[in-house]
Amino acid sequence: MEVVPNPVSVGPVQIGRGKPLVLIAGPCVMEPNDMTMRIAVRLVAICGELNVPLIYKASFDKANRTSGSSFRGPGLEEGMNVFRRVKAETGLPVTTDVHETHQAAPIAQVVDLLQVPSFLSRQTDLLEAVAATRRPVNVKKGQFMAPWDMANVVAKLQSFGASGTVLTERGTTFGYGRLVNDFRAIPQMQASGAPVVFDATHSVQLPSAGEGGKTTAGQREMIPTLAKAAVAAGCDALFLEVHPDPDRACSDGPNSLQIEDLPSLLRVCLRIREAISA
Secondary structure, three states: OOOOOOOOOEEOOEEEOOOEEEEEEOOOOOOOOOOOHHHHHHHOOOHHOOOOOOOEEOEEOOOOOOOOOOOOOOOOHHHHHHHHHHHHOOOOOOOEEEHHHHHHHHHHOOOOOEEEEEHHHHHHHHHHHHHHHOOOOOEOOOOOOOOOHHHHOOOOOOHHOOOEEEEEEEEEEOOOEEEEEEOOOHHHHOOOOEEEEEEHHHHEEEEOOOOHHHHHEEHHHHHHHHHHHHHOOOOOEEEEEOOOOHHHOOOOOOHEEEEHHHHHHHHHHHHHHHHHOO
């Protein structure tokens, strides 16, 4: 029997079967000089024109950077202030990643969806901490995990009383420094009872392939190909890191989409979504 995942509410946005295709998008990390806000405003305009439900994403602390000297973001307190401003000025629901158990409760005061990074997807203490906030949780599938193994993650969160669970596919490690996508993962993870997001930007990462292994490289040109394939495979939402000048982004620029390329990609994805829903 087919398992139909229950929709998950993130503020006014619903992710799940029978709901519109959702976009989770923003910069990899909160950047200085008002860049975080500028990207939010541009995304509101793009998604408003196309009638695409939007959840705004940005990281207040990138704790898993390849190099210890890489830019990490403004930190928890300032990050909370940034999210308050984004919500006040745009009305958007927001999401961010949580790396430490002590971050969950305070950031949940302002964030609508808590994200567990792929490297931490099996960390029971972290899953318990985010579930305890009673905010919905998005867990990125570990690059080292099979899609069906994520059913255990869903079960953990349910046992901890999570208010809703979403899973994200972002590629599987193949050898060293390469990620591959098996699109069977989308229906296989939906079988766990959770809606599934496809992360088209982190899926094109080339881990430790830049600057002599000190940074992550990426194949930005492949983002549209993977995004369209994922929508055809039935994903419930797309996750895209975007930036007006990816080559100068503070983090993950090589695998970020140029924000002005987003409207045309979304139009194609919406047509695919309509076709498979017919």
